[in-house]
Amino acid sequence: MTKRHSSKEEQQNYTKLDNDYVRNTDKAINRKAQSRKRKLRRIVFFAIAPVVIIAFLLNILSNQSETLEAKEKKKVEVEQHLTELKEEQEILNLKIKQLEDDEYIAKILRKEYFLTKDGEINFVIPEEEDKKDD
Numbered sequence: 001m002t003k004r005h006s007s008k009e010e011q012q013n014y015t016k017l018d019n020d021y022v023r024n025t026d027k028a029i030n031r032k033a034q035s036r037k038r039k040l041r042r043i044v045f046f047a048i049a050p051v052v053i054i055a056f057l058l059n060i061l062s063n064q065s066e067t068l069e070a071k072e073k074k075k076v077e078v079e080q081h082l083t084e085l086k087e088e089q090e091i092l093n094l095k096i097k098q099l100e101d102d103e104y105i106a107k108i109l110r111k112e113y114f115l116t117k118d119g120e121i122n123f124v125i126p127e128e129e130d131k132k133d134d
Helices: 007-013 020-099 102-113 128-133
Strands: none
């Protein structure tokens, strides 16, 4: 039986010829290897670059959605505050209209300060708490 030699062993037993043909074939082999490496690098780059870009865009999208959500909550709060202020403004406008009426002012003065019209008599009725204290 004959022994099979590996390619490394064969190369060790033989010396390479140094002529144009061998050099050209070696260059061609090297060019093919370098071309494969470049193609592999391009494939890796064009596979990784979109992933990085998509991740970046997703990050921006999530940040914007969080910001939008926070602003919508703030908008709801501000709208509620606005409705409260409008209601308060309506109440104040009603009070202004009432205070322009002389009869309403007289009614308040009689009630709060116990003032009377000519010929009127005020009776002060004690409240429930005053009765319990006695």
